[in-house]
Amino acid sequence: MIEARGLTKRYGKTLAVNDLSFTVQPGRVTGFLGPNGAGKSTTMRMMLGLDNPTSGVALIDGKNYRELHNPLRKIGALLDAKWVHPNRSAYAHLQWMAVSNKIPVRRVDEVLELVGLTAVAKKRAGGFSLGMSQRLGIAGALLGDPEILLFDEPVNGLDPEGILWIRKFMHRLADEGRTVLVSSHLLSEMSLTAQELVVIGRGKLIAQSSTEDFIHAATENTVKVRSPQASKLRDALMRTTNATLRDDADALVVSGLDAAQIGEIAAANQVVLHELSPQRGSLEEAFMQLTGDSVEYHTELAQAVDQLVDVNR
Numbered sequence: 193m194i195e196a197r198g199l200t201k202r203y204g205k206t207l208a209v210n211d212l213s214f215t216v217q218p219g220r221v222t223g224f225l226g227p228n229g230a231g232k233s234t235t236m237r238m239m240l241g242l243d244n245p246t247s248g249v250a251l252i253d254g255k256n257y258r259e260l261h262n263p264l265r266k267i268g269a270l271l272d273a274k275w276v277h278p279n280r281s282a283y284a285h286l287q288w289m290a291v292s293n294k295i296p297v298r299r300v301d302e303v304l305e306l307v308g309l310t311a312v313a314k315k316r317a318g319g320f321s322l323g324m325s326q327r328l329g330i331a332g333a334l335l336g337d338p339e340i341l342l343f344d345e346p347v348n349g350l351d352p353e354g355i356l357w358i359r360k361f362m363h364r365l366a367d368e369g370r371t372v373l374v375s376s377h378l379l380s381e382m383s384l385t386a387q388e389l390v391v392i393g394r395g396k397l398i399a400q401s402s403t404e405d406f407i408h409a410a411t412e413n414t415v416k417v418r419s420p421q422a423s424k425l426r427d428a429l430m431r432t433t434n435a436t437l438r439d440d441a442d443a444l445v446v447s448g449l450d451a452a453q454i455g456e457i458a459a460a461n462q463v464v465l466h467e468l469s470p471q472r473g474s475l476e477e478a479f480m481q482l483t484g485d486s487v488e489y490h491t492e493l494a495q496a497v498d499q500l501v502d503v504n505r
């Protein structure tokens with residue numbers, strides 16, 4: 193388990209992380225979501241003992257990173273995929289990491305196999321694509337077979353195939369019972385990857401919940417109804433309920449009632465229905481809702497969505 197308690201980091205005048213408290217549980221992929229500059233990397237660096245909190249603590253199974261006996265066996269991390277020496281082979285890089293952390297060298301072959309890099313293990317890491325570099329970074333994080341894994345923006349810049357691979361791999365790690373914290377500013381990607389969310393903005397916690405609850409709590413659930421007798425249905429709904437109705441092309445969008453209630457009212461009034469479909473809010477809508485009226489945020493959000501469209505193009 194990872195726990196942040198009152199975690200705060202100040203760089204001069206910038207409050208990068210502001211009194212952040214949350215927990216990350218094993219067996220689930222937890223998305224660490226927030227726009228660029230929200231404080232995700234700083235938080236992760238403090239979890240890994242690479243930066244000192246101004247106040248508060250980041251605990252790994254109840255301990256500071258620096259108190260861990262054999263840190264790589266407890267927590268593995270991918271912060272920057274390109275930090276590998278370009279002239280080293282993938283194998284040599286992992287071997288160096290293994291030796292310097294007292295991990296048996298045979299583990300190198302295992303992790304190369306896990307991330308699908310066995311065939312290129314002896315090639316220069318400098319010639320790797322971004323996707324291959326990410327896999328090598330993940331192999332490094334897995335070297336100590338740790339229970340806890342941190343990934344900072346692992347899908348940034350990857351093609352759809354690479355994104356899918358990372359997503360499946362994260363799920364596999366969580367299914368093995370590990371604690372997986374993955375940061376991203378890509379909202380839609382997180383809605384597919386993460387089962388739990390920790391959402392931050394300007395260093396502060398906005399929400400911690402399951403992805404489903406996050407969307408549910410922050411967005412209005414509506415039901416889309418299409419009927420050849422729309423005005424009769426509208427009258428019946430207005431007469432008997434406090435539901436709010438709005439028109440959307442040839443459909444009625446109803447909030448305040450669920451699909452079953454609308455179906456019952458339609459049947460009681462002998463109204464024919466052609467469609468009765470619950471509409472779920474999206475993570476984008478939820479994020480907009482919770483981050484309120486900040487212009488800066490909405491610009492960030494628009495950029496995040498644009499990037500997502502680019503990635504999927």
Ligand SMILES: Nc1ncnc2c1ncn2[C@@H]1O[C@H](COP(=O)(O)OP(=O)(O)OP(=O)(O)O)[C@@H](O)[C@H]1O
Nearest residue numbers: 203206208226227228229230231232233234235377
């Ligand atoms: N070493 C540093 N010195 C000064 N300011 C910093 C430093 N590191 C981060 N910051 C500032 O702290 C804030 C949070 O940055 P951080 O990199 O943690 O955000 P992030 O959510 O990871 O965003 P990104 O995805 O862009 O990295 C930003 O305003 C950033 O400019």
